[in-house]
Each structure stands twice: as C-alpha cells, then as structure tokens.
Amino acid sequence: MSIASPCINICRMSATTGLCEGCLRSLDEIARWSRHDDAEKRRILELVAQRRAALGVAAAPTLASTEGA
Template sequence: MNLIAARAGLVRAAVEKGLEPVPSPCISVCRMDAATGWCEGCWRTLDEIAHWSSMDDPQRLAVWARVEQRIHDTETHRP
C-alpha cells in the first residue's frame, strides 16, 4: 500500500475523532508528473495545492478522497 494512501486512512480516522484542521497530504516530495498532472509526493493537482490554505475542512477531506481514489486507480491499472 502506498504511504499516502495509508496516511489518508489515518487522517480520516483522526478527523472523525475531532482533529482539526485537516492536515496537508504534502510529504515534501514536490515534483509534478507530466503525464498525470499530479504531484509525485502527495498526488494532488497544482490547483489543489494552490488552494489548500483557503479550503475548509470538508474541501480538504474531499481532496484526500480524490488522492486515495487516484492511488487506487493507479494501483488497480498496473500491469
């Protein structure tokens, strides 16, 4: 399992227990993949990265959900 996917599950559980604010997926590996348009470290788009600081917690959780889905889709479609 991808480290970010595992972290997403931990974040979701912590938020359910009242953690605020929702932490960033950033792991300081900041390189954009030209083919996908996602950061190779946190799996976010440039738009998601740029707007993170102005997002509320539900929006941040939605980004985490998209990150999890991207990881799942990528791992599912590997040869």
Template sequence: MSIPSPCINVCRMDEAAGYCAGCFRTIPEITEWSGASEARKQAILDLIAGRQAALFDGPAASAQPA
C-alpha cells in the same frame, strides 16, 4: 482540528498524470489547500485516494509479475 496537508515533501509534478508524484494533488488543489474548508480538504483527500487506488490497484498494477 484542521486536516493536515498530505504533502510529504516530494514535490515533483508528473506531467503525464497531472498531479504531484508525492502527494497526488493537482496544482490547483495544492494552491487552494491552505484556504480550503475542512469539507473541501476531505474532498481533495478522497480524490487523492482514488488516484492512488487507480495507480496501485488498477489493471497495470495487477499485470505486474509477483
């Protein structure tokens, strides 16, 4: 079973962050996805999880009023 793409059809590159605002992949990660091994796809998903955690759980997120 192949790991599905994390694309959610919100394809907009965040120039400051360097990755897609929808799937959190960089352009090189997006272009390599279809030919990547399962291990590489999992590595990309792990990078995505780290980016999301930094964005949503990082210091800036905790500084937001509740």
C-alpha cells in the same frame, strides 16, 4: 481541528498525470489547500485515495505509522 496537508515533501509534478508525484494532488489543489474548509480538504483527500488506488500507488507512511519503527 484543521486537516493536515497530505504533502510528503516529494514535490514534482508529473508531466503524464499533471499531479504531484508525492501527494497526488493537482497544482490547483495544492495552491488552494490553505484556503479550503475541512469539508473540501476531506473531498480532496478522498480524490487522492482514489488516485492512489487507480494508479496502484501505496499510501505514504504517516508519522503515526512510523513511530516505534
């Protein structure tokens, strides 16, 4: 099973953080996503979760959380 990209189609790089304002990944993490194995993708997703917590940014809604809304 492949791990889905955390991209939410808000693709702007922040000059302040150097991270995408939508998914909070670095340009390198975004560019290499499709070449990473699932273990590395999980590691990046953990970094994204840590960045969200540190920046006080709520997680983006997922398709599963918006179904039925």
